[in-house]
Amino acid sequence: MVEEVRTPVVPGSVARKPLVAPPRLLMAPGPTNLPPAVLQALIAPLTGHKDPAYLQVMDDLAALLRDVFVTHNAVTLALPGTGGAGMEACLVNLLEPGERVVIGVNGLFGERMVEIARRIGAEVVPVPAEWGQIVEPDAVRRALADGRTKLVALVHGETSTGVHQPVEEIAAIAREYEALLALDAVATLGGIPVLCDQWGVDLCYSGSQKCLSAPPGAAPVTVSARGMEAIRHRRTPVASWYMDLSLHERYWLGERIYHHTAPVLTMYALREACRLVLEEGLEARWARHARLGRALMAGLEALGLQLFAAPPYRLATVAAVRVPEGVDDARVRGLLLDEFGIEIAGGLGPYAGRLWRIGVMGYSASEPNITLVLAALAEALRREGWRADGGAGVAAALAALRE
Ligand SMILES: *Cc1c(COP(=O)(O)O)cnc(C)c1O
DSSP states (O other): OOOOOOOOOOTTSGGGSOOOOOOOEEOSSSOOOOOHHHHHHHTSOOOOTTOHHHHHHHHHHHHHHHHHTTOOOSEEEEEESOHHHHHHHHHHHHOOTTOEEEEEESSHHHHHHHHHHHHHTOEEEEEEOOTTSOOOHHHHHHHHTTSOEEEEEEESEETTTTEEOOOHHHHHHHHHTTOEEEEEOTTTTTTSOOOHHHHTOSEEEOOTTSTTOOOSSEEEEEEOHHHHHHHHTOSSOOSOSTTOHHHHHHHHTSSOOOOSOOOHHHHHHHHHHHHHHHHHOHHHHHHHHHHHHHHHHHHHHHTTOOBOSOGGGBOTTEEEEEOOTTOOHHHHHHHHHHHHOEEOEEOOGGGTTTEEEEEOOGGGOOHHHHHHHHHHHHHHHHHTTOOOOHHHHHHHHHHHHHO
């Protein structure tokens, strides 16, 4: 017999008190801090999901997202759910059981794609690369050689390793073999160039809470005409009713047929976040992330830390560094959070406890925040007995910023 566990919510208990949300400086690779206009959107009066005013917001958001994805794709919308919902929707719509998919795997998110595609019953061909390295175009070409592949899937910014995957060459190879190309831009959209039309990406998805600096809970997705054609010509219906992109298309762009109760305030916030991206300007925003990413990495190296990703493929939006020998990962991150109110992330999968991952994303990516995280990390390392010269990290970052 299973004993029933009930914790009573008694008067005076913490659960009966008003919510306490501590102020944090969010420097992990998502979520980020929210710009004032985005926070403001979250306290707007709620409307229904079929209110003409909200339908207008959906139209605005779709248009803004087309500019952010640099695409003319008609089917450009935001799904309810986090980045993972975008990944799931991508694979479940583009793949049917038995169809062949080639997936670049050089970190945790590539592995997750493989897992999802296997659950769909697809014939999954992983193209592995070591964590910290890119997926080689030649390896993708070899995997496509038999000519039966429906889809090639890549992670643009591998958040688990800080690797920036070049897309163009693999996109051309996919096109040559008449395969569709899907791109995970969860960690890159709004931070570094994501050029969907120019590269020939057929489906690209992202998440609201990374470089776009909206709260978590929405997954922007854009699908090319070719991608939608493939979805319309499926032999079997999409196994997930909730993630069926044709149904979302009818709610966003077609007859406005009810599909789900939209997370209206989250979409308001995403609308404002995308507006701010375009107000800053895509080019200016990419330049800001590149510059701050370089400065942070220069600072980390000046502290004596070792960056994880191979030099030419370092992702500006996620700095991954090795935890030095003899330093306790959890204690350092705990100290940053408790004493400085700063969140950074640890390693994932086989690198749990062995890496720190610091985000250079959206609203959190600023000169003061970069120098602050370097100073705080140096102090935490000093207390661990590591020979870090705190001043050196900040000085190197400031020198890189002046360059
Ligand atoms: C964060 C992330 C995801 C998953 O997004 P969630 O919002 O956590 O569901 C997928 N892919 C990449 C590359 C990511 O960085």
